[in-house]
Amino acid sequence: MIFSPKGFNEVAVKYAHLKKSFIISTVALIVLFFILSNISQQTPYLSFVAMLAAILGAEAFFIAGFLQYFGKLDSSTSINPFWYSVTLAKEWLEVVMFVVLLLMPLAMAVMLAYGV
Numbered sequence: 001m002i003f004s005p006k007g008f009n010e011v012a013v014k015y016a017h018l019k020k021s022f023i024i025s026t027v028a029l030i031v032l033f034f035i036l037s038n039i040s041q042q043t044p045y046l047s048f049v050a051m052l053a054a055i056l057g058a059e060a061f062f063i064a065g066f067l068q069y070f071g072k073l074d075s076s077t078s079i080n081p082f083w084y085s086v087t088l089a090k091e092w093l094e095v096v097m098f099v100v101l102l103l104m105p106l107a108m109a110v111m112l113a114y115g116v
Contacts, residue, residue, distance in 0.1 A: 003099065005073055005091035012070035022064035029057030051112055059105040066098050 036050035075091055078084040 003095060005070070005075065005088070005095055008066070008070040008095055008098070009073050012067050016067055016071055019064055019067045022060045022067070025060040026057050026064060029053045029060060033057060048112070052109065055105045055109045055112065059102070062098070062101045062105065066102065069094065069098070 030053075033050050033054040036046050036053060039046060073087075073091060075084055075087040078087050
């Protein structure tokens with residue numbers, strides 16, 4: 001996979017059919033987090049599972065947002081060269097933003113697993 005707006009667009013178009021599944025997973029994992037956080041005082045392992053559910057819910061949310069946003073690029077519809085360069089620069093900034101957002105919940109899960 002190429003880290004560019006066009007590469008992200010190809011991935012988003014290829015997996016666009018999974019968008020609803022990620023949204024449903026987000027809702028289910030957040031509900032699971034709230035349920036487990038209410039009963040986690042009884043068992044310490046449930047608090048770990050609750051935090052893991054919240055982190056996975058955040059990851060599913062960011063993936064659904066990625067699929068929604070990169071499904072169609074604004075630069076592909078731009079005719080004017082000036083606006084093409086502006087939208088291309090905006091898309092590059094969003095590529096950087098989504099790389100950080102997609103890696104953040106994974107880094108949080110690793111820190112949770114190692115007790116950092």
